[in-house]
Amino acid sequence: MYFRKIKNLAKIIVRFRLSRYKSFKVDTILNFTSNLLFLIGTILFWYIIDDAGFIVDGWSYNELLVFIALSEMFYGFEQNIFSVASVFWRVIYTGKLDTQLVRPMEPRRRFMLLNIDYIGLFISFCKVAVILIYAQIRLNFVKLIFSICIIFLANYVLMLIRFIICYASFWGNRLDSLTQICDSFTKFNKYPLIIFPKFVRVIFQTILPFYFFSTYPAQFLLGKMTVENSFILFLGLILNILIWKYINNFMWKKGRANYESISG
């Protein structure tokens, strides 16, 4: 029965999304074009860096292309599924939460599910495939799937952090600027984080999930770390999930107890 409900929900949400695309064609085309331009810009940037001889220590140009592909995967998940969590504060601040609290679907889940961009996600997968082919490096398929799962989980942790920041609205705050701070976290995805000092890397591996955005998946996929190290870092990601999930639940409960809605 539960799976039937999930299946029905998935079907209906995909249908919603498609009807939205039909209604807002110009927006869809502009979105696709800007994403493509951004990707071309990124590849050109690393090509110029490589051409000028400034390459990241231990990473060839082709390996960097694999990193870019995984970085694109991160943005794919981020922009098409998770980034919308940054604006959840508006639901709280405007009192729209009232109408969602009295429906069976959990408000945060509803908010996320209804904003998933399936077409955008599909395009992201296509982009990743094209870059990986262009990189001309033979990759292990199982490792690739594992890397994509890691990227998904890292995004999930970032989503939890975004939600936690949004909960400040339960105490009556507008959070436009905080949303931007959250979005700026994604910049830790522009280059391999091995350029940071070790203690910063440890923080990014255990308390904050930045290392898992694409550095760890790329290192794992390219065989740039031992199995032992991969496992230890994976535990770091699990620790991240547990910490942020706990804080998220705690703050949600505190926030709900403080929620005053708006009058009317």
Next chain:
Amino acid sequence: MIKVENVSKIYKNNISVLNNINFDIADGEIVALLGHNGSGKSTLLKCMTGVIKPTCGKVLIDDIDIFKYQRKMIKNMGVVFNQKPSFIVDLSVKDNLLFFKTIYDIDDEQYEDMIDTIDGYIDIRSLYDKQYRKLSFGERVKCEITSVMLHKPKYLFLDEPTIGLDYNAKEGLYALLRDYNKKYNASIIIITHEVDYIQSVCNHALIISGGNITYNNSCDILNEQLHQQGKTLSIKYEYIKDNMKMKKLMEKYSENKVNNQSISFTIYSEDEKNNILSSCIECMSVLEIKLENINLREVLEDVLQENKKSC
């Protein structure tokens, strides 16, 4: 059954909105929640639906604390908040209702059955293919009401559900609520300013004023109070025949109102009515005589006004 136990709500800026509210709502009751703007009606409704946490006290629905276990209880409830849409604005009404069908896990048969039933009262199918954002305010209200009844909830909470509805839609909605209540023995709580409809729809009235419940009883008792308040005898006249007799009449029956060539008396018995009528015929040239019950709106206004003064 809904039990509201010692509920108080103080907002962060130290404004006390509800003061130690206590009342019960039995299964199958239709309750009107009345009061002036800012009296705390909506806050009380939000406490009753588990949206906000009372500062003190608790609300129990079927003996379960609604704030603590809201997610568990929500399938038994349907809530419409005034002017807060729960629909996805850029989708059609049909798509939105299908979404609610899915999240409430309603089968096709029940969905079609409920849509047909509701359509018979408030004509929802005519809006099916329209985009929600292009609907008028009244049409949106119809959609909201439909969406909260699809799963046949045991408890319905409606915050001013008739705002924006035309006369026919209003009549249709109240008929729907009456029949729904009879068919499913549902408890319905309605916040409204439409006191003219209360007598025909609700069997229990709660009046809230300054955060306190000032009336908590059945609408029948409100009716009795209504009868104790007497009736209004209105007389229109063309001219006064005898000024002295007229003066005496006015002195004898001091509960009167004189307007332009009309006079009205509050009367409490048949004898009183007959006496006034015979006196009037003697002292004025009578054009029209009208005998009316005192309007429920006036009684409620009196209750609210008294409380306002004592506050």
